Amino acid sequence: MSAQPSNKIPVQQIDLDATKHRIHPRFVKGFYQNIRLIVMYALLAAFILLPWLRYNGRQAIWFDVSSQHYYIFGMTFLTQDFYFIAAFALIAAFTLFMVTVYAGRVWCGYACPQTIWTHLYQHVEKWVIGDRNKRIKFDKAPMSLSKAFKRFLVYFIWFVFSMVTATTFVSFVAGTDYLYQSWQMIGFIPFPDWSTWVWVSVFIFAFSTYVNAGYMREQMCVQICPYGRFQSVMFDKDTLVVSYDYDRGEPRGARKKGTNPDNLGDCIECLMCVQVCPTGIDIRDGLQVACIQCAACVDACNEIMDKVGYPRGLIRYTTERQLAEKESTRVFSPRLFAYLALLAVLCGGVIYALTDRVPLEIDIRRDRNQLSSTNAQGMIENSYIVKLTNKTQEAHAYKITLAPQDGLSLQLRFNDVPLDPGESFDMSVSIYGDPAIIDEGQTPVTLNVVSEDGKYKVNKQNIFTTQGQ
Ligand code: SF4
Ligand code: SF4
Incomplete structure (x- = not known):
């Protein structure tokens, strides 16, 4: 054989x-x-x-x-x-x-x-x-x-x-x-x-x-x-x-x-x-x-x-x-x-x-047209588009927060983002920086996302910049 x-x-x-x-x-x-x-x-x-x-x-x-x-x-x-x-x-x-x-x-x-x-x-x-x-x-x-x-x-x-x-x-x-x-x-x-x-x-x-x-x-x-x-x-x-x-x-x-x-x-x-x-x-x-x-x-x-x-x-x-x-x-x-x-x-x-x-996804995109601007109160503003995707099989409401950092604060249009199973949502968020406190140039920032029951957490880094005004 x-x-x-x-x-x-x-x-x-x-x-x-x-x-x-x-x-x-x-x-x-x-x-x-x-x-x-x-x-x-x-x-x-x-x-x-x-x-x-x-x-x-x-x-x-x-x-x-x-x-x-x-x-x-x-x-x-x-x-x-x-x-x-x-x-x-x-x-x-x-x-x-x-x-x-x-x-x-x-x-x-x-x-x-x-x-x-x-x-x-x-x-x-x-x-x-x-x-x-x-x-x-x-x-x-x-x-x-x-x-x-x-x-x-x-x-x-x-x-x-x-x-x-x-x-x-x-x-x-x-x-x-x-x-x-x-x-x-x-x-x-x-x-x-x-x-x-x-x-x-x-x-x-x-x-x-x-x-x-x-x-x-x-x-x-x-x-x-x-x-x-x-x-x-x-x-x-x-x-x-x-x-x-x-x-x-x-x-x-x-x-x-x-x-x-x-x-x-x-x-x-x-x-x-x-x-x-x-x-x-x-x-x-x-x-x-x-x-x-x-x-x-x-x-x-x-x-x-x-x-x-x-x-x-x-x-x-x-x-x-x-x-x-x-x-x-x-x-x-x-x-x-x-x-x-x-x-x-x-x-x-x-x-x-x-x-x-983690069955939750976050993606952060910067506004390419204007890296930063200064508002009437003299604060430096950076704008981002945050995309959240609920990859679980249940509906959840998600909270977005900024990891604490001196001189930086987050402004959102909604406090909670409710998402159905499998749903994605794009929202605009702004981070404000106090020019008297923050460093010149680029500062790493972190956005945290957590579901209302605390079960799912993710975070993502991006850059806050004082340049490009
Ligand atoms: S006995 Fe019949 S079935 Fe078995 S190998 Fe010979 S020809 Fe094929
Ligand atoms: S009967 Fe199946 S195993 Fe036997 S020779 Fe044909 S293909 Fe191969």
Whole structure:
């Protein structure tokens, strides 16, 4: 067995429209396929239900691009907090790298949206038309009323699934309240009353889902997805991969009358492993880029082994070290510790930043036109625009004060600034300086902001200047 995948995709399969060389995988039952189905339905349910989850009376996960406020379970992020998103993306990427080194393409086989939606759309074909043999016969049969009806039914169900997928996706951005409560009557028919960008987004997502899962299918994984190829490079001798036990299986051969099974390996050449493969490859040819590690061939071969009375595991999850070198897999390696250390640092940093984060923001801008002026009482005045943002999920009133400093005083238009959850407000403030007390030139000043319950406090420095009058 070689750990480096070889690209054994037959040339005739290289076509982005999978319907031209449609692969009709046989559906198989077994331990790994049960896991796949559980993961598939759990992830689909989570995806569809998540936008409906409410927290403090608001959609719990809502990326409200129009107001540039992003709500995640009680936390409000603004555009300038996007370093959190970058940190989450890095954590997800390194977790995936670590998992890939040890468990191979487990993401591709079990959790990738492309795999899940393709699997779902293939199930639709199975529900409407039947299993592999019926689908192959159906494809070859001349057009008839029944064939046209079944085709239409498949396409219609795909269309409904695509629309549900698209509206769910867009509802994370547009909000469920807007998306599902905006209706208008066209004649007697209720019709969504959405803005143009919502229609365009829904159309793009629905179209992409329909084409990817209905037509491109496994070609997406084999031809387009860079991640599949990129992951393969990360494999080593200790990576868990679906493999055919060549030593045990060969020489392969059907158990025909007159053949001596003692001269044959355990592979009975039933081709069941090929028929169940969603990418149409033969795992007995060795590890291949097109293998998404879904383990359908493992379940299929185990079923055959049970029937013929041979031990299971002719095709199984194993490592090159175990299979080819007959040694134990080495789990603990410097690479694992490096990934763990990196993840610990990243997760620690994010947890610290989140717990230390004050959900209140202050920004101070100076009036650029006039740095300072002198009023009728001879006091030097500096003007500023103070922007307050309430990043909590509750309404609060905030008080602004000037850190005590001899000769300086603050004048505000309001004593309290009431702000709704997620609301921002710009207000003009002036700081007055007594020229008899304060120093010439620039003096650092600090504005303090505190919520009425004293729970949230922030401060920000700026400069008071006697120059530029
Ligand atoms: S399913 Fe097993 S026995 Fe049948 S062809 Fe594949 S490897 Fe051989
Ligand atoms: S070879 Fe086996 S594990 Fe790989 S994609 Fe095909 S069925 Fe899945």
